[in-house]
Amino acid sequence: MSTLGFVMLCHTALHRAAQVARHWAERDCPVVIHVDKSVGRERYDEFRKDLADLENVRFCKRHRCEWGTWSLVEASQTASEMILREFPGVRHVYLASGSCLPLRPVDDLRAYLSARPNTDFIESVTIRDVDWTVGGLNEERFQFRFPFSWKRNRHFFDRYVELQRKVGFRRRIPEGIVPHLGSQWWCLTRQTLSAILEDPRRRELERYFKLVWIPDESYYQTLARNYARNIESRSLTLSKFDFQGKPHVFYDDHLHLLRRSDCFIARKIWPKATRLYATFLSADHTGERMAEPAPGKIDRVFSKALERRTRGRSGLYMHSRFPNEGWENGRTAAPYSMFHGFNDLFDDFEGWLSRRLGTTVHGNLFAPQKARFAGGGDVYAGCLSADPKLRDYNPEAFLKNLIWNTRGERQVFMFGPQDTQQHGAFMANDANAQISVITGAWAVRLFSANRNFADIRAEAARLQRREAKFIETLRERGARADIRIWTLAEFIEDPMENLQGILDAMEGAPLQRLTEAPRMRDLRGFPQFLQSLKNQGMNPFVVGDFPQEGYGPPMQTGDGSRPYLVQ
Amino acid sequence: MKAARRYALRLERRKYLVRAWRKSRSLLPVADRTDAIRPKDILCFCTLRNERVRLKYFLSYYRDRGVSHFFFVDNDSDDGTREYLAQQPDCSVWTTDASYKRARFGMDWINRLLRLYGHGHWCLTVDPDEFLVYPFSDTRPIPALTDWLGASSIKSFGTMLLDMYPKGAITAQPYAEGQNPFEIACWFDSGNYTIERNWTYGNLWIQGGPRARAFFKDLPARAPALNKIPLVKWHRSYAYASSTHMLLPRGLNLVYDEWGGEKTSGVLLHAKFLDIFTEKAAEELERRQHYAASAEYRAYHDGLNENPDFWTRWSEKYINWRQLEILGLMSKGNWA
Structure with a gap:
């Protein structure tokens, strides 16, 4: 019986999600899939039909999901409840998205988790110590209310934040809650996950988190702190964000980089990255060694990209870098x-x-x-x-x-x-x-x-x-x-x-x-x-004051060609 | 910007759209395959005249990089261009014998087609001698770029036109149909460009390169503009204002970062200077259908008669996009 189960949140590129779900399911990992309700009936049915032959793939009740809102947490709750209920053997639940791709064989991951049966892998940092987000809304995301959609009602979103700042509005944070943030892709033990879902105060906590900004980065991350026995504050999913807070995408040319990262699962993969999908989902793809994930190399690539985008190359003026005066980071390239x-x-x-x-x-x-x-x-x-x-x-x-x-x-x-x-x-x-x-x-x-x-x-x-x-x-x-x-x-x-x-x-x-x-x-x-x-x-x-009389250049000799020597 | 100024630009944009409609009445459809266009297709738009020999490579270059459908406006070709294009399964072709110059150098026709067919698509507007190079263009197709741009809420992609030239006289190596033109014209100037800001439209105005060096020494201000914004997630209210150098609304022209960073950008390799060019220059000079009373072509013609050789010992030989990136002629920005 499998001890590792996946919860997948899908909304686009369903054919790729199906491929990955099949990969896991065929390797004896139950998968519960949540499909965004905005996906049309027809595409959804086709997707289900695609996976109909796999008895350990289930589809849960659908919610309409929108980035940055509670709906994403709701989706993962529904799917998690289902996987805990229907697959009692599952010890670790892994939350993944439809654009995730396993980089190492499932057996590797399973062995890794079996060796750490009581560990929860969830990135969870306190907002007091670490600035998580880019540009503002760090502590405020827990103190303000965010009823307006950032994607659809940016104007109201911004005005409402301003207003709350101006009047000094603060929400009451429920008792016993210390806000934590982290990547929304986690891998939790049955014990921790069920404790969160069966919390007697769940309704109360939900009411609070529903109006927090981007609750999928804080709901589990905060509550896991209350229940977990052993938290490893990192995500097993390799997922990098750029300066706009948007995930970096992996393409075919990242193949070697991904291979060497030794990470278990990567996000997000470009749906048309045929070579990546073919390589990592192929049956004969085996891990080379039992290594710890080392995303360092990939980190460097992306932090370089960030530097390029925000600071650029000093002294370069070109069609996509033409700094205003004073913003050149060096007016010229070199001394x-x-x-x-x-x-x-x-x-x-x-x-x-x-x-x-x-x-x-x-x-x-x-x-x-x-x-x-x-x-x-x-x-x-x-x-x-x-x-x-x-x-x-x-x-x-x-x-x-x-x-x-x-x-x-x-x-x-x-x-x-x-x-x-x-x-x-x-x-x-x-x-x-x-x-x-x-x-x-x-x-x-x-x-x-x-x-x-x-x-x-x-x-x-x-x-x-x-x-x-x-x-x-x-x-x-x-x-x-x-x-x-x-x-x-x-x-x-x-x-x-x-x-x-x-x-x-x-x-x-x-x-x-x-x-x-x-x-x-x-x-x-x-x-x-x-x-x-x-x-x-x-x-x-x-x-200047040039001597008028008797001027003879001190270093000059008769023919002017003899070298002048210092001491 | 003042409201009055904004309103003036709005009127100007409307004017282009009306003008496009008016000028497009001279377009006759030759092959209309627009039914085959699917929602996420990348579309390519192109005006041309007598470019038969370039087409084979042009089409294969952009097909390989993920362009799904081509729109051509043929300006009265007599070398079989129209017939060749009409046979291609992914090309829609219109023809006209109206004045290229009076259609604002073809932009009115293209604006019309963009409005009719480009809405909601990423549209690439290029000449048959312009070849788009972008970061990772050797491993990722154009849809990878446009998906990423879309996810970053970017609507337009800036490039610089990079004039490529052969070593030796441009007539020395004949170009054969289907050949990669950069096997011949593989040299370029890496660092002699000047940039100014056009505050009205918000775009950059870039000049320089071999043409400025060889033909416009006495009148550098007349040297051709090299800034181009060929790739745009089109909306039916957009319009190209002057060639693909700038668009309206002006926000689309902001393809550069003003605060020290680098935005993702590309290069349009310009395969103009091949042996077929001398003939073309003579013909275009006669037709007087080009910008600023064909001053450019007159300069070429005079220059070319003296058997020009753009090559210098400081010319760079083209290798790949990474080389252009290192030289600072394009940037990956934060696309990694």
Whole structure:
């Protein structure tokens, strides 16, 4: 005589439910099936006929079921009463749904339960300690009344909850009841289940639970605490919920994952997952070993999915992820560095930096002529075009794309006041940006340019204005980038120390001290140049207080090519 | 949104529906097999002209993925397209010689068919050179996706049109009927797209890719839109507003997450750039039936005459949907 019986609640995909019921019944497990009353007469009869040859399959009185309401508990009560009454040998009753699928042979489950004859497997946690539900209605589900259907009357449901919150309504919880919650799929012993169903206070308790929100997750879970001798607070049914509280569905491609989970029964299976049904219901499917269920792997898959849906991938902008400002979880995908003015002051700064860091270093990505990618190509990672019009159509997107396309490789690029400036504010607010600025460095380039002085003066005024605006952006409150700003005069007082500071702050940059200096441009005559600008009425204030007399660059030697050594 | 604005959009939607009815009077039924449609069937809607050589693969691709019935509007083909489709057991075909352009590039016709036959079904509206790729598309059919979307109370599924191209001149490898076009056009641009929000309709406006790179350098704003919402649980009150880029009511356009998360989304692989395209571009340029005075086709024509090669050393070779997911061109969202 069988010691394990199943109660099945079915409402859709009846042909699959029939397959599973047959599987259990043929393996000597009585099955009592509750079919939702909303299923039409014709389909119901067909379903019954389908299983008519099995004498240990029974159908109980039908209730009209609706998600989140008492009707589901009612259905399981009716079916449970029937199975306890008609199959006196049954020791454990397993509540399953029509979309459940056994993953291990019934004998495995039976042996597992026989070894634990007085254990009730029902997930049951107190609401005080664990937040069970997603977003609200945790304790309130026991304290408020829920007469309106969440599915059909969402508006009234929400308004009524609000109202109860506002007036501070609290229901009286019946004496001796400590509310517990848990998965609605349980496996209870005859003793516990019959105690719940034959409780002398059943009418009273029902009156209370009828107006609790989602009673099928709390009725048995709460009452089992009063009667069970030994509760294992977990469900034997593998059932995962997503962030909307909707069960995850298993498909054919989950076959290996399900196999390795060693769980007894899984829910919910997509009705057209032919391969899953064929594999797990086949007669020769045997369990490999007597293992404890280990849903950990599946948990990981689903928690990753949850993370994807709620937090997404930092720095990704695409057609199903376009965060509002402030909701990006990182404006760009990875840290990057921008050097403003450095290649005006130093010859071949990119080359030097690239050797130091051991990575590619771009030139001025936002140069007006074209994006100067490392290597000088017309396209770069992700087929990003160097074309200035395409880039300037949306410079922010250009930067976001570059950082996304080169994930895993730190991007370093040059910048200056002559470049496109639109993305300045975006960078200043990006915690991934490391921005190092030498203000007034553009004057060095103008100083060595072969141009008429009137032109130079006009250009200087233009660049200074642009630079001042950029600096203003960087100094704005709320700028989240790692920002360093020097005037030219400040910077050249101790260039090596300043460069070292920047590199030290770069994650993953080599740790040794700088030994080889970048070659600074020859600044002889530069103070006079600045003075001439001033004399023409253009004060290059961003350069800082540049020494007027006797200036000789401290690290500069006659030919300017000898490396500068630190100690 | 202001009530006045909402009302204006409502009127606009009504206008599309009336317009669809008016324009659909030019449709002549060629084969009507709509009796065979069952309640939960996935339906596919398509306007085309002279696409005979593409059809065999198109039909088999979507049949394999669980599309049950196809609706075609044939715009005056003369290459046997109509006759071929009329013989297919799961296709219903209409034909018209009216102006494609004046039917809002075929959308009026499709809106009408959607309203008449799409109500209550998941409807896929694609061109014959667009192939839907979605998460797990190698192991799960479209009904798995739509069942899941339905259970999640999601009514529309967003995609991006991903232009695929061959390596070398597009005329170099001829396309044979029935062949998987992505055996030839298997390369794509992975990360040069720009996105803006269209606040009126609530959709995203995506541009970029090889077409922008090769043909629209001087006028990036004119580059074709790549955002598409091809798969919708249709209701008779819905209407596509502009190609399948956006719909009304505007809630259907919200296929993206605004709070940092990723919604489940797919990609429409675009098999436009095959050898058959050059011919088509020349013809379409002559007919002037395409968007913005066929500017796109003019650009193609000019570009193609210079024997274009979209391929660069940074192009990605297509492998499968997982690759697209890793590259950030689509997302599993919370479908696992």
